[in-house]
Amino acid sequence: MSLDLILRIGTKLILPFILLFALYVQFHGDYGPGGGFQAGVIAAGMVILVSITFGLAAAKQVAPQAMVERMIPVGLLIYAGTGAAGFLFGRNYLDYSSFAHDPAHGHELGILLVEFGVLITVSGTMVSLFYAFVERGR
Amino acid sequence: MDFFRTVADHYNYVITIFVMVAGLYIVTSRGNLIKKLVGLAIFQTSVYLLYIEPGKILGGTAPILHPDFTVYSNPLPHVLILTAIVVGVATLALGLALVVRINEAFGSIEEEEIIEKDRAP
Amino acid sequence: MEPIINMALLTMLAVVTVAIIGQRSLFGVVILASIYSFLIASVLVVLDAVDVAMTEASVGAGISTVLLLAALHLVKTIEVLPTQPRLPPLLVSALAGVTVIWGTLVLPPFGTADAPIHRHVVPRYIERSIEETNVPNLVSSILADYRGYDTLGETTVIFTAGIGVLLLLRGTRRRGHNDRAD
Incomplete structure (x- = not known):
């Protein structure tokens, strides 16, 4: 248990930055590489890292199973x-x-909303897939 | 010299097709279901390359508009493949779920053993 | 310089593919597949497809590897070679490969700017994207706006696949082949 100390502390240190990077990829996707698909997968990667290092129970506190499973249809409905x-x-x-006074701004807003829907569906799907496989092995 | 030029111009396609038929070969010749799925993923990935390669312009840049650049690679195949990658992992997971269920029902993931057990009374 | 880097990476890709064919330990296969995905992501960066490269690096090398390992945890991890002859699949694959390569010889050379693919639809996207959507990243604007229907369909496929996996794996569990329902 003491041997994986570095792993545990390192994971704790790196977790907020993974989430921050996911949000950056999501909201900077209009100006640089990125978007809902990539951000969703990176956010799911954070939950998977928690699960690998601290166990499934800890991961389910971060992202409850009922929540991630509901995210799958919710994202699609947002889209x-x-x-x-x-x-x-x-x-x-x-x-x-017609979402804003200026059509170009309307399109910008629409793209942001649609990408948000994609983010919710993709991250929800990836995390619940991981939970489903891990739980089957118990 | 002309021959080398032709090879350099089409090297991408040759390797892409090689990877594609390698995927096909894994799917058709191996009986292990997980390996079949990996072969299928390789086949799929070669299609990604086949789509992206014609869109590249030598001397161009990534399709993010900026006043300093005028030549951009073709963004349309990028969009098609970006979504295809995420769909690819979702379908891979579906295949893996089927493999896990098959393993629970037959105790094996080898095609020949499964067929044998299925035929046994 | 670009074509040389591209050719080197593609050669490494072919080598990794051959290694995957020969590898019998499934753990080895999964790790090689992960390396393969990273190489694909590098090739995509060279081909200027940065968005796709980012997706392939996170999805192909990240999530698929994790899912494959999670599945390997539940099954046997050594491949048994099949007893059936392996020559017919090899011949069929080789024939298919030669045919398709022959077909690609008439494609425009790599990297030319006046290929037909660059003349249709895309010039308009490049010209009008900022004016119409205010989004400089063309991939985002085409993904979510110009071709929004495509992406809606793809999101639906992800939704359906996710629901399918949950239905298959969250149900009641039965182990062993002896208690199989007849």
Whole structure:
């Protein structure tokens, strides 16, 4: 138990930065490489790292199983809902032009919302896949 | 000299196709289900390369607009492949889940042993 | 310089692929597959596909390796070589490979700017993306806006695959082949 001290402390040190990097990749995705898919996987990687180092129970405190499983449909609904919101303004499905006064800003906002939906679905799916495989082995 | 030029121009495609048929060979010749899935993933990855390679322009840059640059690689294949990668891992997980269930039902992940057990009365 | 780095990385890719074919320990196969994914990510950086490279490095080398290891934990990890002859698959693969390589010879040479792929649709994206969406990263604007339907479909596939895995693995559990339902 004492031998993995460095591993445990190192993991604790690195965890917030992984999450910060995931958020950076998510919200800076409009200006640099990144987006919902990559950020979702990096965020899921953080939970998996917690699970590998501290055990499954600790990981489930960070990301409860019920929560990650609900994230799978919620993200998809955010995406589909953003598309359907176009209808409210008399536009086509997935046309974000009327979300703001300036069509370009509307599109920017729409892209941000859609990427957020992708982030939720991807991270939820990856973490619940990992939980499902690990639990099967117990 | 012309021959070497042709080889240099098409080396990417040759290696990509080699990796592709290596994946095909693993899927068709091996009976281990996990190895089959890895072979399938290799096949899939070679398709990623086949899509991205024609989009590259020598001397161009990554498709992030900036006033200093005018030549960008083609972003359309990047979009298609980006989503394909994440879908690929989701389907790989589905395949692995089936393998785990098959292993629980038959006690083996070798194709020949599974067929033998399935035929036994 | 770019084509040379590209060729070197692709050669390493081919070597790793051959190693995967020959490796019989499944742990070895999984680790080699992870190395393979990292090499693909490096090749993608050279090909200017930075978004895709980031995805491949995190998904291919990260999550798939973890999932494969988690699955290996549940099954036997040494591959048994099949008794059936291996010549027919080899011949079929070689034939398919030669045919497709023959087909690629008519493709435009690597890296040329006037290839047909660069003439259609994409110039408009490059010209109008900032004006229409305010997003300089073309991959983001095409992914979430111009081709939003595609991405909606892909997200649905991820959703469906996730639900499928949960249905397969979260159910009641039965071990051993003897108590198989007939």
